[in-house]
Every structure is written in C-alpha cells, then in structure tokens.
Amino acid sequence: MSARQKRPKASRDRDLRILEASTHLFASQGFERTNMSQVARESGVAVGTIYLRYPNKGSLLAGVVQQLESQLADSLTRAAGQEIPWIDRFPLVFGSMMETVSTTPEMGAIMQLAAHAEFKGHSPGSIIRSAIEQIVTRAQSDGAFRPDVLPSVVAAIAYGMVEGAMGHMMQTGTWPQVYVIALADAASRWLLAT
Amino acid sequence: MSARQKRPKASRDRDLRILEASTHLFASQGFERTNMSQVARESGVAVGTIYLRYPNKGSLLAGVVQQLESQLADSLTRAAGQEIPWIDRFPLVFGSMMETVSTTPEMGAIMQLAAHAEFKGHSPGSIIRSAIEQIVTRAQSDGAFRPDVLPSVVAAIAYGMVEGAMGHMMQTGTWPQVYVIALADAASRWLLAT
C-alpha cells in the first residue's frame, strides 16, 4: 500500500507545485515574460520535468487557466444552488465570485492571458460561461427568470459584467461589496420574472 | 509654406501607414508573434523609421490601442448624444459599439493585447470607461437614469457587458443584433429612472 502510493503521491505533489508556480508567475509577469527556467526554479523541479507533464509552454498555461476557471465555476454553481429566493441569491452568487477573485489575486490576471493557451476543445472563459448558462436555463424552467432571454447570450454578457467589475476593482482597489451590490441590482432588474 | 508642409504630410502618411500595419499585424498575430521587420515591410518603411516615432515595440502597441479606443469612444459618445428618449437611445448606443467592432475586426483582438502595452497614464479600456462614465453622469443629472448607481461602477460593468458580448459574438459568429437587443434590454431595466 505504501509502496503503491509513494511514487504517485510524490508525483502529484510535483504536479501541484508546477501548477502553483506557473499560476503565480504567469499572473504576475504575463505569459511571455515568464520562462520555463523560472517555473522550474519556483517549482523545485528541473525544466525537463515540466515537459514530462506539459508538452510545451502554451499547454502549461492552458492547465493553469483550466484549473482556475473550474474553481471559479464551482464556487459559482455552489452559490447559485442555494434554495432561497433569487432576489437574495444574486448577492450570494456575485459575492462568491468577487470573493474568489479577491482571495485568488492571480485569477483576474490569468483570465487575460487565456488567448495564448492551446485549449483542447474549449476556449477561454467558456467553462464559466457554460456554468452560467446552465444556471440561467434552470432558473428559467423554474419560472424564476424571464423566459424571453437567451441563456447563452445572458451568460456571455453576465460573464462580461463580472470581468468588467473584476478589472475595475483590481485597478482602483475599490471594495468588492460595491460591485456585488451593483451586479446583483443589475441582474435582478434584468433577469427576474415579474 | 509649401516647403514646410510637404514633409509633414509625407510624414503623417508614414505615421498612418505604420499604425495601420501594426493594427493589422498585432490583431491577427498577437503581440509577440508580430515583429518589427514585418511592421516595417507592411508599412513600406525601414525598421529604423518606426523607432523614430515609437521608442519601442510596446509603445507601438500603446499607440494602436489608444487610436482604436478613441475611435470606439467617439462613436459611443456620438450615439449617446442624440436627443431622443433614452429607451430608444440604448439600442443606438450599443448598436454603434457592436457595429464598430464588427466592421473593425481588429478591435476585438487588440483589446485583448492591451496588457502588454506601456500605457502612459491610462490603462487599457480606460478611455472607453471614461466615456461611458460621462454619459451616465449626464443622464443622471438629466434625471433620466436612477440616481442611486455609481457612474464609475456602472461604466466598469457596462464596459464588461459589451466586451462579453463582443467576445461571444466573435467566437460564435452570432448576429450582432441579438446582442444589441439583449444589452439594451438589460441596460434599460437596470439604469432608467422609473
């Protein structure tokens, strides 16, 4: 048992360290200014080891982006799943996102870099947009949201709203709550069935 | 007089050709994959000539971004200045933006690259956000918009909405009008004074 697990564990540790270091470096320096030697140094592995997991620099970024997007999509879906009136759910949903972003400062920066990555089948932001789309669809079938809006278009615009708020927040340092209120306000008036 | 003007004219032509070529190349290939020789070749000038106007590659991108943002901000401000009820102005405002973007295909791509540029005093998107902010402020003082929303926050979120729509449109190829309707709908319900 210990023999069977020792290698995989060390291996997973390495993987995590590589991903962490990449996230940090890509976020703080951007894609091009980050080089593989830096990632190796910060991960505590050799350059070649990174190439054992990721065939090239672009796919390393893809890994980072996917991980962060999944994380954000999860917190989003969780917040949207609570059984309380939607008018009260909105602040929680947007709050969870803004909070995830403020507590994971890399997230905002990484989202911007997505264009570089080699995404195998999904483009940047698509994981999150798809999560939003599902939430909207369900809310419509529950009769909570207006039926005359297209979930995919709502998802695209709502994702943009959050990104816009995120960007401004990170630039100005404004208190997140301000955006949560504004976002929840906008979304309620826009989407709730009357 | 003619002597004084002849050169400046040729000079301005050169400037424009450099900016056009850069816009095209940055948009289609991204920042890093575009090199100064390409820009020189497409502009019909020598590499050194570009360096007479722009101290480095980053500031060339900054010039491109600034030009495009100003263009977008102009069309936005013009559309928002028409003296018709706001409920009818919204489709025009968003329509003008979406149209500018669809007819200037470089615009969407360039916006994404902004992170690389050396901006002297204003960060990417700020020209547009600032235009929106002015429009909102004026609409509030006219009594047309709810007074209880912060113009700067509205500007950030609204800018995001358009970006989100733009991105989705460019990815899926959906007809712009779909987004214009959705954006105008969302904005009216969110912002108009009741």
Place this chain on the structure above:
Amino acid sequence: MSARQKRPKASRDRDLRILEASTHLFASQGFERTNMSQVARESGVAVGTIYLRYPNKGSLLAGVVQQLESQLADSLTRAAGQEIPWIDRFPLVFGSMMETVSTTPEMGAIMQLAAHAEFKGHSPGSIIRSAIEQIVTRAQSDGAFRPDVLPSVVAAIAYGMVEGAMGHMMQTGTWPQVYVIALADAASRWLLAT
C-alpha cells in the same frame, strides 16, 4: 542446466531485439534523430536496460555497424571462396555484395553513419576492407591476380567502387545487375593476371 540457460536465452533475445531496433532506427532516421527512448520502445525494453549492454549511444551504433559489416564480409568471403575460374567468380562476388545490400536496405544507410561511432580498434569499413585484402592476397599467391598491385590499396579502392555503386543504385533505383556487370568487368581487367 535449463536454469542456467533460460536466462541467457532471454538475455540474448533482448540483445538481438535491441540491435534490430537500433539498426532500423539509425538507418531510417540517422544517428542524432534517433533517441534512446525510441530504441527502448521498439526493443520492448527499458532505457536503463540498453545501458546495461552498451555504455553509451555511440557504442550502440558501433555494435550495429560491426554486425552489418561482418555480415557483408561473410557473404563476400563465401562468394570469393568458390572453386571456379576467377573470371566467373567476380560476378558472384560483386553480385553477393550488391544483393546483400539491396535486400538489407539498412546497410547502405548505416555505412554512412559510421563516422559517429566509437570504434574500439577498427574504423568504419575496415572489416570489409580487410576481408577484401585477404581475398586479394590469396588470389595473388594462387597466381590468379597480378602480383604488382598492393592488396591493401586494391582493397581500399575496390571497397570504394562498391560503395560508389551502392550509393548510385540507392539514389537512382537502377537495377543492381547493371552495377554487378560493370564492377566485374572493371575488376577483371584491372586485377586478373594475363
């Protein structure tokens, strides 16, 4: 006895598989483009196992070259040993060489790579040249060949003739028999005692 032989047999199998795979890969891709992982994969052994037999990549190539040269030298010596008039022996000798080369397509390619190998005591081609030299010496002492030619020089030049023919044949795809006739013709006139 069976216990003592079982392992050696498996071991010899492994050796052969490594040599076969190397021959194939070196011949088709060249020395530098062939890497040890490929050899390991095609041999069905681990990388480390190859290093148990061959201290480094160069000596692996040396092994391959030596094996092929010995094979060619054998067929040469066998053909030259037949008890028929030399005038009839020449076509057989050159025919056997050209045939060995055409039926072992790796041979030609491998000969070219020899420069890279770490040869312990004999340089590329020397096995074959030495076989030719012996044949010439014997033919001279039998009174069949002119006595006024230096066997070592004849060997060098004759080896080159075959190589030249081989190279041309592989490049142009000409029928081997054409070269066999030419080679036998040249050699008879050059070497036979009158």
Place this chain on the structure above:
Amino acid sequence: MSARQKRPKASRDRDLRILEASTHLFASQGFERTNMSQVARESGVAVGTIYLRYPNKGSLLAGVVQQLESQLADSLTRAAGQEIPWIDRFPLVFGSMMETVSTTPEMGAIMQLAAHAEFKGHSPGSIIRSAIEQIVTRAQSDGAFRPDVLPSVVAAIAYGMVEGAMGHMMQTGTWPQVYVIALADAASRWLLAT
C-alpha cells in the same frame, strides 16, 4: 565607386569568413558537434549574422559542401581537358584530385557529412559524379574510351574508387602517389579503348 563597393566587399568578406570557419569546424568536429556559436566566434561575426545568409545550420553545411565539390569538380575537369594521350592523362586527373584532397584536408571529412545537408536539387557527390560523367562521355565520343560502358555507372564507380582511396589515405597516411598509380592503372585497363 568606393561608396558602391565598400559595403558589398565587407559583406563578401564576411561570407567568406563564415564559409571558411564552417568548413574547418564541420570537417574537424562533424556536423552535430559543431555549433553555431563556434562558427560565429571563428568567423568573427555574431550568431545572428550567420542566419542572415543561411536560414539554418543544415543549409550552412550545404553551402560548404557545394563549394568544396565545385572546387574538386573544377580541378578534375581542368586536368581532364589537357590534350595529351589518355594513358598519360589518367595520372594527371587522379593526381589532381588526390592533391586537391590532400592539400584541402577538410574535403574528405566534409564529403562524409553531406547526408545532413539540405540540398536544393542535387545530392551529395552529385556535382563531382556529374563532372566525371561528362568527361567519360566526351572521351567515348572521341573514341578514346570503350563505348560499351555506361557513363553514369562509370562515374558512380570511379567516384567511389577515389573516395575509397581518399579514405584509406587519410586513415593510414600512405603517400598519395601510391593511390594515383593504382587508380590510373585500374582506370586505363578498365576504360581505354583497345
């Protein structure tokens, strides 16, 4: 005049220095062990400058090979053009080749490396073979050579003879004259019309 020639001259000097250094390095170390930094250092130019003339390492070797082959083909053609009986021309022809090779020690080594190069339309050795082929054809039409041998096949085999002699000479250090005599002897008996 001086203004028009100054740059090209400096440029041609550079080209020559690059070619010289490459020839020397490829010959003494082989293709893979020679790296572009070494070539740059020995040429007295920057690495990038080499890439201004040759798009990659392979084409640099191609340039070297072509230059040397042309040189050898020239000396060959010149020697074969003298108006003396063929029986006396052979020693001169082979002598010129062996001499070119002994005085240009890189030549032998470079010939072996040819496989790596990117040849635009002609494969290694083909320049020389083609020169030999022309000589044979003319000698046949002059009635000096036997008409029943194929010039292209003779060229391939004769080229091999010289290569074999060259290789042996360089390995054993034997006096070139020994090979010249043997080669001329072999060629006369093989090719001359009786």
Place this chain on the structure above:
DNA sequence: AATGAATGAGAGTTCATTCAT
C-alpha cells in the same frame, strides 16, 4: 537484472534595438 522518472546542460533560432551610412 530491470525499470523509467528525473535531470539540466546545451542546442538552434529569433528579433528588438542600434548606428554607420
């Protein structure tokens, strides 16, 4: 004896920038 994950030095190539013309 056999394995194969890990290593890291070293390679070829690019390209922003300079400056003599």
Place this chain on the structure above:
DNA sequence: GATGAATGAACTCTCATTCAT
C-alpha cells in the same frame, strides 16, 4: 530624416544519462 545590416542576449525544448526502486 531615413535606412537596414549587424548584433547577441535570451528563449524554448531535447535527450543522453543516472539511480532509487
């Protein structure tokens, strides 16, 4: 002002070799 040949630091990626298991 305009040019573009020259520069060389810096990058990503490869792969022979090792050694703990």
